[in-house]
Amino acid sequence: MRDHTTTADPDQQQAGIPLFPSPDHAHHRCRNAALQHAARVCKSHGLRLTRLRRQTLEMIWKSHRPVKAYALLAQLSVQRKLAPPSLYRALHFLEQQGLIHRLRSTRSFIGCSHPATTPHSGQFLICIRCDTVAELPGLPITPGTQRTATSLGFAIDRATVEFLGQCQTCRTLAP
Amino acid sequence: MRDHTTTADPDQQQAGIPLFPSPDHAHHRCRNAALQHAARVCKSHGLRLTRLRRQTLEMIWKSHRPVKAYALLAQLSVQRKLAPPSLYRALHFLEQQGLIHRLRSTRSFIGCSHPATTPHSGQFLICIRCDTVAELPGLPITPGTQRTATSLGFAIDRATVEFLGQCQTCRTLAP
DNA sequence: TGGCTGATTGTTACAATATACCATAAGTGG
DNA sequence: CCACTTATGGTATATTGTAACAATCAGCCA
Ligand SMILES: [Zn+2]
Ligand SMILES: [Zn+2]
Ligand SMILES: [Zn+2]
Ligand SMILES: [Zn+2]
Numbered sequence: 001m002r003d004h005t006t007t008a009d010p011d012q013q014q015a016g017i018p019l020f021p022s023p024d025h026a027h028h029r030c031r032n033a034a035l036q037h038a039a040r041v042c043k044s045h046g047l048r049l050t051r052l053r054r055q056t057l058e059m060i061w062k063s064h065r066p067v068k069a070y071a072l073l074a075q076l077s078v079q080r081k082l083a084p085p086s087l088y089r090a091l092h093f094l095e096q097q098g099l100i101h102r103l104r105s106t107r108s109f110i111g112c113s114h115p116a117t118t119p120h121s122g123q124f125l126i127c128i129r130c131d132t133v134a135e136l137p138g139l140p141i142t143p144g145t146q147r148t149a150t151s152l153g154f155a156i157d158r159a160t161v162e163f164l165g166q167c168q169t170c171r172t173l174a175p
Numbered sequence: 176m177r178d179h180t181t182t183a184d185p186d187q188q189q190a191g192i193p194l195f196p197s198p199d200h201a202h203h204r205c206r207n208a209a210l211q212h213a214a215r216v217c218k219s220h221g222l223r224l225t226r227l228r229r230q231t232l233e234m235i236w237k238s239h240r241p242v243k244a245y246a247l248l249a250q251l252s253v254q255r256k257l258a259p260p261s262l263y264r265a266l267h268f269l270e271q272q273g274l275i276h277r278l279r280s281t282r283s284f285i286g287c288s289h290p291a292t293t294p295h296s297g298q299f300l301i302c303i304r305c306d307t308v309a310e311l312p313g314l315p316i317t318p319g320t321q322r323t324a325t326s327l328g329f330a331i332d333r334a335t336v337e338f339l340g341q342c343q344t345c346r347t348l349a350p
Numbered sequence: 351t352g353g354c355t356g357a358t359t360g361t362t363a364c365a366a367t368a369t370a371c372c373a374t375a376a377g378t379g380g
Numbered sequence: 381c382c383a384c385t386t387a388t389g390g391t392a393t394a395t396t397g398t399a400a401c402a403a404t405c406a407g408c409c410a
Pocket of ligand 2: 115120
């Protein structure tokens with residue numbers, strides 16, 4: 001897997017949101033914003049952002065890349081011994097609150113890049129070469145899909161919408 | 176998990192395709208059609224529908240429900256002893272040819288209900304109560320998504336589009 | 351304060367899913 | 381037949397995820 005991110009090309013933005021963050025952006029702001037948002041969300045829902053949950057979220061926000069559960073486990077275990085169930089519980093909690101997303105295609109987790117909206121299932125572009133992920137704005141359940149589901153009497157609860165392919169950088173480097 | 180399918184309600188059809196097949200339909204036709212289609216596809220691409228691949232496909236088409244890999248493994252092992260790698264190879268092959276789909280949300284496999292179109296990533300409604308699945312017609316990559324991807328220089332290769340929720344029957348039985 | 355209660359985490363053990371790797375067999379074209 | 385490619389067999393192991401129960405913690409009230 002390569003290790004890079006795309007450059008900050010204006011064409012790669014939509015509504016001012018850089019879907020593929022540039023490698024030189026002030027990432028500590030992303031992380032701080034995510035943590036503050038998490039604290040706000042938990043407080044407003046009467047839930048507790050415990051040490052484990054906060055540290056898990058911090059670790060996920062070390063970068064904009066998806067992280068595997070057992071990689072997280074190893075990293076968190078440096079500070080505190082941690083068994084899989086504890087970590088998975090924290091991950092489930094964070095996902096429930098819409099603070100992170102679980103990528104089913106790659107069995108990994110990533111921080112939510114659009115936390116302003118209510119808890120949602122995101123939709124993602126995932127590069128199979130370099131593992132970079134862009135969370136697309138908007139809701140993954142289109143009106144057409146919703147209409148079809150409704151006509152079938154099917155009540156959609158959550159969505160998994162992931163598009164795998166190659167990002168611009170990878171295509172340029174080795175078409 | 177409950178075990179039922181929806182009744183053949185005309186409202187639950189679109190363009191004549193019963194997305195949730197009725198329990199009393201002539202399913203042997205579904206299976207035969209799928210197998211014949213598989214033979215055709217393989218022949219036209221110069222690929223071999225070997226015994227293992229055919230039996231795997233047959234087993235998947237025993238019903239319209241998704242099947243787990245290790246359940247398949249157990250069923251196929253009744254006839255022939257089978258190790259995981261062999262089965263997964265067959266599954267990968269069948270998925271490549273667009274004959275089956277892999278449901279990432281539930282880690283299971285299901286026969287493609289729209290094999291007429293070229294090999295595609297499907298989009299699915301998956302009931303979390305009874306496990307029933309409807310493969311929606313149409314392509315999962317909407318023009319809007321394609322436009323966004325293109326503007327980012329991202330080339331989409333395949334999609335995972337799955338909607339989890341409750342089907343009509345389950346909602347009626349226990350709202 | 352001290353105890354009650356529900357939420358959270360710890361711990362052990364295991365289940366379920368998936369692949370690496372190498373050997374063997376089967377089809378394919380000379 | 382051989383040489384070559386493709387497909388399968390088989391062992392072992394990696395990876396991902398959960399069940400079940402014990403221990404602990406945080407908040408609340410007597
Ligand atoms: Zn950042
Ligand atoms: Zn999000
Ligand atoms: Zn059928
Ligand atoms: Zn299909």
